[in-house]
Amino acid sequence: MSRMAELLGGKIRFAILEELAESKQPMTAYSIAVARGLDPAATYRYLKEFLEFGIVESEANNKNQMLYKLSGGAGRAADDFLHSLKQSTAGVVDLEKWISSEAQAERMAKIILLDKSIKSNEPLGKSLKTTSFNKIVSKRVRGELAALVKSSQIAFKEKFIEDNGIFVLKM
Amino acid sequence: MISLKSKSGRLRSSAEYRELKQEKDLFRRRLYFLAFFADKLKAAGVDAILVGGEAIDLYTGGTFATSDCDLLVSNKMETEKLLNKLGFGKEDNQLWFNQELNIVIQVITAMYSGETPKLRTFKVKGFELKVAAPEDLIASRLYSAKFWKSSPQRDFEQAVALLKIFSDSLDNKYLSRLAKRSDIVDFLAKARSYASKL
Numbered sequence: 001m002s003r004m005a006e007l008l009g010g011k012i013r014f015a016i017l018e019e020l021a022e023s024k025q026p027m028t029a030y031s032i033a034v035a036r037g038l039d040p041a042a043t044y045r046y047l048k049e050f051l052e053f054g055i056v057e058s059e060a061n062n063k064n065q066m067l068y069k070l071s072g073g074a075g076r077a078a079d080d081f082l083h084s085l086k087q088s089t090a091g092v093v094d095l096e097k098w099i100s101s102e103a104q105a106e107r108m109a110k111i112i113l114l115d116k117s118i119k120s121n122e123p124l125g126k127s128l129k130t131t132s133f134n135k136i137v138s139k140r141v142r143g144e145l146a147a148l149v150k151s152s153q154i155a156f157k158e159k160f161i162e163d164n165g166i167f168v169l170k171m
Numbered sequence: 172m173i174s175l176k177s178k179s180g181r182l183r184s185s186a187e188y189r190e191l192k193q194e195k196d197l198f199r200r201r202l203y204f205l206a207f208f209a210d211k212l213k214a215a216g217v218d219a220i221l222v223g224g225e226a227i228d229l230y231t232g233g234t235f236a237t238s239d240c241d242l243l244v245s246n247k248m249e250t251e252k253l254l255n256k257l258g259f260g261k262e263d264n265q266l267w268f269n270q271e272l273n274i275v276i277q278v279i280t281a282m283y284s285g286e287t288p289k290l291r292t293f294k295v296k297g298f299e300l301k302v303a304a305p306e307d308l309i310a311s312r313l314y315s316a317k318f319w320k321s322s323p324q325r326d327f328e329q330a331v332a333l334l335k336i337f338s339d340s341l342d343n344k345y346l347s348r349l350a351k352r353s354d355i356v357d358f359l360a361k362a363r364s365y366a367s368k369l
Contacts, residue, residue, distance in 0.1 A: 052319065145332070166299070
């Protein structure tokens with residue numbers, strides 16, 4: 001399996017963002033997929049992720065089709081970032097590197113920071129990251145999760161036996 | 172048309188399908204169906220891998236239940252044809268629902284992002300199902316918790332649970348490599364620390 005194929009998910013996400021950034025009007029998931037030669041189902045799935053993340057906004061047209069556009073906050077930040085990236089990488093772009101998870105994560109982190117800084121007028125790099133971790137773990141008592149994990153281990157052993165590395169469902 | 176109908180009829184009147192309808196436990200019914208379906212797909216030359224929430228549900232014995240089964244396949248058209256023959260109707264772009272069995276399948280056509288030798292195998296009544304490796308699921312959940320944030324608590328807890336449950340058999344070097352590649356080294360360190368204290 002080639003590394004490029006392995007990282008297809010990242011490539012699709014950025015193709016969708018680029019298409020929306022370049023489009024002058026809202027688009028359906030299908031039209032984005034057709035314009036960029038993407039799998040419509042994957043395009044739809046990633047658009048749902050972007051919606052949850054606030055990068056895109058959606059609205060239904062009179063045919064009840066869902067139209068997508070970049071949002072004013074995170075979406076605009078993504079658009080600005082893509083433009084600045086194009087200007088700064090006018091020369092040869094290493095596609096393998098461009099679609100790598102590392103580069104993807106780096107770009108996403110910058111988009112998040114850009115959006116945060118736009119909303120709060122904070123200088124770049126000052127917001128987010130580890131604070132979110134503390135919020136995550138503060139929502140549940142440690143003992144609750146420990147009980148869930150123990151219960152999972154018991155439930156798994158009750159249901160399966162391991163035979164030469166294969167988990168066989170007990171009948 | 173006649174042959175399609177008769178093949179469809181054969182599948183839905185098969186002993187396995189009848190057994191599936193009679194299975195009361197949703198966890199068992201889903202797993203049995205997925206293994207049976209993966210076997211039929213394999214016969215049609217299609218590779219299938221269970222990923223996402225249902226894979227985590229399997230590894231946790233049904234404790235972290237999910238609503239649909241994300242199936243990564245190498246041929247979407249063949250998969251959808253077979254789903255149709257098995258009584259599934261298309262609900263959305265990629266969601267298929269069988270009301271009789273109360274099973275929802277999400278068909279995904281992207282390539283598997285992990286290393287295929289790491290995949291685990293589950294077996295039900297002789298049918299085998301390939302399932303995403305715990306290491307890949309941990310990495311993808313931590314990535315979601317850190318960057319996508321749709322349900323960060325759920326994602327983080329599932330990663331911690333898998334770290335704890337598979338603490339003796341995880342390939343930690345592989346997991347660290349995945350974390351570095353996805354820029355989640357910080358979240359993996361915190362999840363490992365959290366899991367070690369449970």
